[in-house]
Amino acid sequence: MSASIELDPSKRIPLVLGNHTFESVTEVISKPTETKAPKWWWIALCGAVSLLLLLVAMIGYLVFEGIGVWGLNNPVAWGFAIVNLVFWVGIGHAGTLISAILFLFRQKWRTSINRFAEAMTIFAVICALVFPAIHVGRIWVAYFMFPVPNQMVMWPNFRSPLLWDLFAFSTYFTVSLLFWYVGLVPDLATLRDRSKTKARKIAYGIFALGWRGANRHWQNYEKAYMILAALAAPLVLSVHSIVSFDFAVSQLPGWHTTIFPPYFVAGAVFSGFAMVVSLMVIAREMFGLKELVTMHHLECMNKVILVTGTMVGYAYGMEFFMAWYSGYEYESFAFINRAFGPYAWAYWIMISCNVISPQLFWFKKLRTSIPIMFVISIFVNIGMWFERFVITVTLSRDFLPSSWGYYSPTWVDICTLIGSFGLFFTLFLLFLRFLPMVSMAEVKGVMPEANPHHGEKH
Amino acid sequence: MQPFGYLAEFNTPRELIHAASVMRDAGYTKFDAHSPFPIHGMDDAMGLKPSILGWIVLCGGSIGLTTGIVLQWWVSTTAYPLVISGKPLFSYQAFVPVTFELMVLFSAFAAVFGMFAINGLPRWYHSLFNNESFAKATSHGFFISVEAKDPLFNTEITRSVLENAGGHNVSLVEE
Numbered sequence: 133m134s135a136s137i138e139l140d141p142s143k144r145i146p147l148v149l150g151n152h153t154f155e156s157v158t159e160v161i162s163k164p165t166e167t168k169a170p171k172w173w174w175i176a177l178c179g180a181v182s183l184l185l186l187l188v189a190m191i192g193y194l195v196f197e198g199i200g201v202w203g204l205n206n207p208v209a210w211g212f213a214i215v216n217l218v219f220w221v222g223i224g225h226a227g228t229l230i231s232a233i234l235f236l237f238r239q240k241w242r243t244s245i246n247r248f249a250e251a252m253t254i255f256a257v258i259c260a261l262v263f264p265a266i267h268v269g270r271i272w273v274a275y276f277m278f279p280v281p282n283q284m285v286m287w288p289n290f291r292s293p294l295l296w297d298l299f300a301f302s303t304y305f306t307v308s309l310l311f312w313y314v315g316l317v318p319d320l321a322t323l324r325d326r327s328k329t330k331a332r333k334i335a336y337g338i339f340a341l342g343w344r345g346a347n348r349h350w351q352n353y354e355k356a357y358m359i360l361a362a363l364a365a366p367l368v369l370s371v372h373s374i375v376s377f378d379f380a381v382s383q384l385p386g387w388h389t390t391i392f393p394p395y396f397v398a399g400a401v402f403s404g405f406a407m408v409v410s411l412m413v414i415a416r417e418m419f420g421l422k423e424l425v426t427m428h429h430l431e432c433m434n435k436v437i438l439v440t441g442t443m444v445g446y447a448y449g450m451e452f453f454m455a456w457y458s459g460y461e462y463e464s465f466a467f468i469n470r471a472f473g474p475y476a477w478a479y480w481i482m483i484s485c486n487v488i489s490p491q492l493f494w495f496k497k498l499r500t501s502i503p504i505m506f507v508i509s510i511f512v513n514i515g516m517w518f519e520r521f522v523i524t525v526t527l528s529r530d531f532l533p534s535s536w537g538y539y540s541p542t543w544v545d546i547c548t549l550i551g552s553f554g555l556f557f558t559l560f561l562l563f564l565r566f567l568p569m570v571s572m573a574e575v576k577g578v579m580p581e582a583n584p585h586h587g588e589k590h
Numbered sequence: 591m592q593p594f595g596y597l598a599e600f601n602t603p604r605e606l607i608h609a610a611s612v613m614r615d616a617g618y619t620k621f622d623a624h625s626p627f628p629i630h631g632m633d634d635a636m637g638l639k640p641s642i643l644g645w646i647v648l649c650g651g652s653i654g655l656t657t658g659i660v661l662q663w664w665v666s667t668t669a670y671p672l673v674i675s676g677k678p679l680f681s682y683q684a685f686v687p688v689t690f691e692l693m694v695l696f697s698a699f700a701a702v703f704g705m706f707a708i709n710g711l712p713r714w715y716h717s718l719f720n721n722e723s724f725a726k727a728t729s730h731g732f733f734i735s736v737e738a739k740d741p742l743f744n745t746e747i748t749r750s751v752l753e754n755a756g757g758h759n760v761s762l763v764e765e
Contacts, residue, residue: 153730154626154729154730155729155730158626158729158730279661279665285669285670286670287665287669287670288665289672289674290662290665290666290684290685290688291666291674291677291681291684291685292674293687295688296687296688296691299687299688299691299692300687300691302695303691303692303694303695306695306698307694307695307698310698310699310701310702311698313702314702314705318626318627318728321728322626322728322729324728325725325726325727325728325729326725326729337714338714341706341711341712341713341714342711342712342713342714342715342716343711343728344624344716344718344719344724344727344728345624345625345626345727345728346622346623346624346709346735347610347622347623347624347625347628347629347632347633347636347638348622348636348638348709349709349711350625350627350628350629350632351628351633351638351641352641352643352705352708352709353628353705353709354628355641355643355644355705356643356701356702356704356705359643359644359647359697359701360698360701360702363694363697363698363701364698366690366694367691367694370687370690370691370694374687377687572626572729573626573627573628574627576626576627577627577628581602581603582603582627582629583603583630584603584604584607584629584630584631584632585604
């Protein structure tokens with residue numbers, strides 16, 4: 133056997149701390165799904181469900197009353213709906229990055245956070261999909277968007293970026309769900325085999341599909357997992373590129389730029405990693421997972437935040453440069469207006485949160501400090517929401533000064549945004565309670581004991 | 591009653607790999623190794639051929655690609671021809687995103703459903719689940735199962751092969 137070219141994983145920074153055996157890993161990860169839910173979980177769930185009800189009420193009001201309850205006006209015909217859509221889907225991208233791209237690059241540290249991040253992806257994409265669905269006004273004819281035969285013999289326009297978006301989102305959601313589920317199957321089998329009650333055995337058993345850890349299955353399973361990763365990696369890049377086409381394919385100053393696709397992708401990864409850090413810092417504390425999700429993992433994520441935050445900062449600078457260098461006065465005006473116009477407050481919130489705050493991660497002391505990383509990750513999430521807000525409301529001063537105005541959201545806009553967090557956290561809390569939040573099979577696979585040459589003397 | 595076969599337990603991934611290669615060299619074909627995670631080098635130890643899944647995904651991806659192009663071509667030139675910004679009806683450049691997405695979607699379906707189909711899953715009942723200790727296979731246990739259907743299967747010889755390979759708790763599993 134070709135042992136010599138294999139790097140001994142025990143020489144690297146250990147990914148699992150403490151004296152864990154395979155059995156104790158199963159024990160630690162299964163525990164939150166098998167014991168009674170802690171009190172804080174119930175309190176958090178009550179809060180999340182109340183916000184979810186707020187979202188449902190706002191959507192009901194919107195459908196009953198019409199789109200006029202939102203603060204849209206003529207130059208700013210896209211308001212909170214597109215801002216929230218891009219915000220949520222961007223958060224989702226970190227999950228796919230961790231599960232697919234880091235997998236292809238053999239970054240073994242991803243194993244203890246990928247399940248968590250993929251769950252976040254799916255719930256964030258669900259939140260994102262709410263907005264395009266409700267913004268059409270008459271949501272009962274939302275099926276017009278799909279290429280389905282209908283009584284009007286009408287078909288969608290395949291040359292519109294908005295239609296590309298529909299395909300990109302639905303594909304992204306489906307593929308992420310499949311990827312997540314395939315990863316879950318062996319762990320669901322673990323929960324099935326550990327279950328003490330009949331109901332649990334049946335519930336987990338159905339979804340475990342009869343998995344029995346056979347190597348003849350693992351062989352195809354690993355192949356499928358690798359193929360899915362290879363498919364999801366370009367997919368995630370395409371999804372946010374297509375989101376940016378919604379803006380970039382238009383002919384508007386401030387939007388019609390070629391830097392948008394890479395800049396949006398970097399921003400998406402940036403915001404997504406920040407969200408993973410915010411949630412992980414809390415979850416590892418609450419569920420006693422500190423030996424599986426170590427400081428090394430958090431530090432790796434903070435480094436990604438630093439890199440992508442710097443890329444985003446570069447893109448902001450380059451946009452200004454291109455606006456000046458193009459010599460196109462409308463383009464120049466759009467950017468001067470962003471930084472010094474009526475929305476300067478939003479622009480500078482964006483710059484301070486996205487460009488300045490992650491620079492603190494250059495210092496090892498700061499990027500390994502739990503409170504600092506938690507605060508910065510929240511800042512990044514705020515900043516990235518404002519980035520999309522700034523891009524969208526740039527239109528409030530377009531070509532004709534006579535149509536200039538000021539876009540303000542209404543209370544319905546704001547409550548819908550807050551409510552979407554309720555949807556996200558409700559799903560997330562249910563996930564923490566009922567599914568293994570760390571991939572057991574994958575974590576065991578990176579433990580030194582899993583190496584068939586473990587204990588061999590060379 | 592005809593038994594399903596033997597189930598033998600091992601302590602570590604290393605022992606399991608060794609036992610699998612012993613079974614392979616002894617000429618057994620209907621045996622399998624069970625572990626809570628995939629073990630590096632096990633496919634060679636068991637003498638498995640490479641997975642054919644890649645070819646299935648290639649078919650799925652090709653179908654998705656063709657569907658994407660044909661759908662957009664037919665809709666834009668035949669079913670609902672609309673001139674947008676004076677561009678040709680079949681502006682293939684604008685059709686790249688949807689074609690790509692459909693290719694990925696169909697490939698992913700092929701990868702997931704193809705994988706489960708090759709593995710014969712879902713299969714909620716399996717004789718091995720009758721064995722009490724087999725529940726460990728998804729947590730921390732390492733097992734080799736040999737089916738009675740194997741031409742070399744013999745209640746005495748197979749047991750001693752498994753025991754010599756380092757297996758303990760070698761037991762017959764009922765069908």
